[in-house]
Amino acid sequence: MTEPLLRVRDLKTYFVTEHGSGTARAVDGVSFDLYPGETLGLVGESGCGKTVTSLSVLRLIPEPPGHIRPGSFIEFAGRNLLTLAPRELRAIRGNQIAMIFQEPMTSLNPVFTVGDQIAEAAIVHQRLSRRAARARAIEMLKLVGIPDPAQRVDHYPHQMSGGMRQRVMIAMALVCHPKVLIADEPTTALDVTIQAQILELLERLQAELGMAVMLITHDLGVVAGSADRVVVMYAGQVVEQAPTPDLFARPLHPYTVGLLASVPRLDAPSRARARLHGIPGQVPAASDWPGGCRFHPRCPYAWDRCREEEPPLLDASTGEPGSHTVRCWLLTEPQRRTGRPGS
Amino acid sequence: MSVWNWLAVGGAAVLALVAVAEIRRRTGTGSSGRRFFRHPSAAPALFVLAFFVTVALAAPLVTPYRPYVQIDITRLANHAPSTQFPLGTDPFGRDVWSRLVYGARISLGIGALAMLVAVTTGVVVGGVAGYFRRWVDATLMRLVDVGLAMPRVFMLLMVVALWDHVPLTVLVLLIGLTGWFGTSRLVRAEVLSVREREFVAAARALGAEPARVILRHVLPNAAAPIIVSAALGIGNVMLLEAGLSFLGLGVPSPAPSWGNMIADGWPKMAVAWWASTFPGLAISLVVMALNAVGDALRDALDPRKETA
């Protein structure tokens, strides 16, 4: 395989809690790689740390209350983003690594036209003239499939629909042709028909521009359709990581299995009121992760070792070594996996 | 001032400290209370208020003279601050400290009473307008527009000019009744947003009567800005009262309101700066404390922080 574009190692992003008394370990030792041209899906439920991970890459965590612990390491183009001077970091933000967010409504500045907002990054990073930047903005609007781009460029965000705004966000992110696009729940706030449009657009743009995409989502269906590889997060950690076909065909972590069993499926046999399996209990608070394996209180297979000792990421690959890793002791004692979880 | 007076003042300070500590202990367990006291000036501000309230209540103990007593008009007018007159005497030979303490009763009392009138009216009008909407809302809010269009001081000046002498109770009522427009707008906006929340719809679906919905579901959740505006409102009334009294149109002289005291000392300001300065400082300090408490309350009661 080629060299990774983005190498995240042992990322720890902690927050001081509201009452100032504790520490929320929102992201607690996350490692993964992003390869050129691929789409990496980062999946998990709310509170698992996926959004904090994505914000940490560009150091967009509000400090205070958050801070990235020393020892964390995010390598991009041979440099550790976490130790760059603010000026050098800014040269990468929006230029080589760009981001789009969940809420296109609030993520766009209401008092500037979409054209100005798209042009801004080109003016700052590529020193384009205002006129050239405006032309680029129109070009970008066309690229993301907005009709009448020459008129739309002078519109304000509130004059557009949610789907259009998300297209504007994408245009804004891609104006400098970044190598990496971080998409944080880009379709969560949108209707399903609009979601399909945006996902298709992202797919097309990735093929045309050849960038790597880090797709953060809670929706396993979106991941199955769009991602090449998947990282599953739970309680601030990576619990399973595999190529997409492998993960869906052979999920190994009980959390991944439970998550898959929880999703209502359109392709399930047509029997109304079938029961979903779900996972008992709920995600613990980030200031109070359970000891041992963090999933053990909800795991149907947990035994003493799970309560006492935190499992490392173990290799479960059938193909290339390290391609499928799982943070679960079951891998050492596969005979304990009997019956279906949740039943 | 006698030793006993000094001791009483010290006692008042200790009492105020104890009161603040007690409030802190009682509310410190809730998240709102913790947020309130996390505000750096919350505790000092509460202490200032508690101290002024205590000395005002215990006025006869902490002061050596009655507020109206002209001690010795020929020899003791404009006497500089000394151990006998800690804040000096005014141009009429009255003890500034004694008048300041008795004045606290008047100034704080007017502030609290007028604010009560204003906030009550504002809550009722704003609540009714916000809950019933339609023409009730339209009518009341147009009324408020008119009220807000007329600067309060001019409205009061007009009334005072036309009616000649206005008794203190009427003045308080007037200040209160000209001060609810802003509050009613605030309450209305809050009620409008709360009534759209789903727990209100749930209560209605369960068959709750409008009165129950308003009193149990809407108003308690709209209370935060009301409380904040009440705290700020007392300060505003005190400033207004001071201004009116300064113009000779407020509390009738020789009653020792803080505004009157500034007015009394003003003509001799160049030779006896203390007579106007200390009451002015007292007003500023109390209003500042009220503003600080208002700020802290705003943070503490912010519902957006409730879920965190």
Next chain:
Amino acid sequence: MAAWLVRRLAASIAIVWAVVTLTFVIVHLAHGSPCGQSDGRPVAPETCAALIRRFGLDRPIGIQYVKYLGALLRGDLGESLALHRPVADALAEALPNTFTLTLTALVIDFALGLALGVYQAARERRFGDIALGNAALFVNSMPTFWLGLVLLLLLAQWLRLFPVGGLRDLVLCPRMDSLPCLADFAWHLTLPALTLGLVGAAGTARYQRAALLEVVRQDFVRTARAKGLPERRVLLVHALRNALLPLVTLFGLTFPFLLTGAVLVETVFAWPGMGRLAVTAILQRDYPVVTAAALIASVMVVLGNLLADVLYGVADPRIRVRAT
């Protein structure tokens, strides 16, 4: 936008009309029986007759009201009882002075308040913010006239840096027709305008700081950072443009505040404006002047609000674009 403006204007006129009616009602209530005043002081029969004639109190109330409106429309604000001249003339003399004072104060208020607010927000919870915040809170809590007295005492009476009051030096400059006289006018203006402006600026700074900190937490500011913009541009372009919107609302609220303050500040500094005129008139029970001053003040407040609304419309594309 034109249609919106026309509607907004109509509403303003309606409010002014309501205020006029209100003053009429108050005056009428007070003079229901002009010959026996509220404190029981007897009124001379000729004064009583004059009052009845002046207000046409022998006529039906409807007619009185129409006549009152008609007079107002002609710019007739009545006759001053103490000055023995039309109220409109007296006000016309005083108003420019009040305008000069309040507008200068307004500039100080917003320029200083904005600068302090932005500085404080950028230094959130650091020393500069906390020190300035407490100072602003204190100044904002002072009675305006008392701050005036303190400044007067310190800078005028003790240090003699400024005159103790008045509009200009009447001996040296009977008319304002030369540069030195203009400077003299500015010198007289400094203290009262500073008094009024400082208290306002303290409030504006508090408001602006809060508005900016609120905006900084919003998503689009994060977007601006994610684009790689310098922090300066994030704060001063993306955040400030949005934080200025609530300030426009404050602008509308500042008018009543400044006019109220002017009444007291003009009295302290013997500044011959509308406020001082009104206060002097009250002491002489010259209610036509007071009523007229109240009316004018209301009109100014309504105009201020109208201006604020228009500004808001211009500043906020969400309103501007929808209104077209």
Next chain:
Amino acid sequence: MTSSSALVDVQGLVKHFPGERAFFGLGRPRAVVRAVDDVSFAITSGQTLGLVGESGCGKSTVGRTILRLIEPDAGRVLMDGLNLLTLGGRELRALRRRMQIVFQDPYGSLNPRLTVRQTLAEPLAIHHLATGADAGRRIAALLEEVGLDPGFARSYAHELSGGQRQRVGIARALSVEPQFLVLDEPVSALDVSVQAQVLNLLADLQQRRRLTYLFIAHDLAVVKYIADDVAVMYLGKIVERAPAPRLYAAPRHPYTTSLLSAVPVPDPTAQRPRIVLTGDVPSPAHPPAGCPFHPRCPHPKKDARCHTEPPALREVAPGQLAACHYAEEPL
């Protein structure tokens, strides 16, 4: 579907919102928003109707007008033959006990100033069902029924997780022992693992208490697990209505077909042909003439008729209704 066993029968429901009046309540009202435009359906006792559509299609307004949380402009809502919309005072209150609602946002649906106990005690008090120790017992039983420890009675809403709040919301609705529940996107704000728990709970409760549900949702996959019949809404109108198995197996309206194809399936090997609709949902204030779906319709036979003539909702297969001129030739 208007059968004699229908518990709830909605006929010709209409709700138009006047646009916000521009100014002072005096200006010209803006264009009327046709939130609900002639909607009819019936729900058989003990069954679930899934009401599906994208945001702004009017599905939530339907749910709320049925309970008269919003007053409808026209139509009838019959419950056991009584028209809810003409009732007043006591009768309405009595009927309200029989129908309740569960909301989407578990954070907004509980009064933050009340404890769980107070929240649940209120309906009992309003309807004089229980007081004192009796109420305490019923509250404990309710909490257990929705899968919560009775100890939660002392908690405030902000001390609970989203799933727990939603359970309290369900318990509150159940406290007055209703027969009919409007479930307004009850699981869409929840994480998938919790969503599964709550869906299972709702299914259990329906069985145990013989409840009738109107299940409002935007997610066709969720609806598949709970609904007996499904109605699809677009711009204030029902465009297709059918028994669930039929609708999922053989949709007749091109909108239903597109909606189904847009739902992502968590299976990378089963990538079905995806129909990506172009454009946005038009504003309900300015619905297109003719068939409201025509500007986005991918049907190859789309023609001038679709632009001018609004299709009626008609039976195109046994039990299956669709509002499309070409429903006989589905996509």
